[in-house]
Amino acid sequence: MDTDTYIIQCANCKTRNRIPKSRVKDGPICGKCRRKLPPPSVVQRPVMVTDRSFQEDVLSYPGVVLLDCWAAWCGPCHMLAPTIDQLAREFSGHVKVAKLNIDQNPMTAARYHVLSVPTLLFFKNGKVIHTLAGAYGKPEIERQLRAML
Ligand SMILES: [Zn+2]
Structure with a gap:
């Protein structure tokens, strides 16, 4: 790639x-x-996804979506946020990077059994291909994205 x-x-x-x-x-x-x-430039920042927009923003997207499931009270989520922003820039045009606040969007979180945050869901053509639960480093996330492109 x-x-x-x-x-x-x-x-x-x-x-x-x-x-x-x-x-x-x-x-x-x-x-x-x-x-x-x-x-x-419109795709260089993470897209904020909600229960309502999930179908259109993630499931209907023809390509790779990295979905960062996070919560405001979660320290490791805040530590991961700059990495997610960087990935959105570096993979712009290749990967759609999205964020889901699990407290404000409990339906989507429950649907994908997001039990802890941060959880990263890797979608390809609307299907979950891979999950990383926990605050993984940039190299591990990048490795997975490259494998999917
Ligand atoms: Zn044209």
């Missing part, structure tokens, strides 16, 4: 364009229909 490029989907013809990160500032255009591509 090449993390020096973004995959940007054209809003007009839905073609997935591979754009080098160094060229994103130039205002890249779609290779097929020549329309201007949307900026990839």
Whole structure:
């Protein structure tokens, strides 16, 4: 996998364009229909997922989603948060990084048997492929993401 490029989907013809990160500032255009591509910055931060948006944000997403299940009272969750933010930037265009507050969204937490936090769920095309329960380091999370791409 090449993390020096973004995959940007054209809003007009839905073609997935591979754009080098160094060229994103130039205002890249779609290779097929020549329309201007949307900026990839929208996918550089974790998406906050709720019970209500879970179906659309995670299950219907055609690709890899890293879901960080966390809680406000959980110390290790706060320690993990900067790592999750970094991964969102580094894997932008390749992995959708999302966060779920388990206290505010108990239905989704129960559905995936999230018994402790932090728990990381790795989805591919809407199915859980892997789970990491506990505050794992960045290398372990990265290794799993690369294995899924
Ligand atoms: Zn296009």
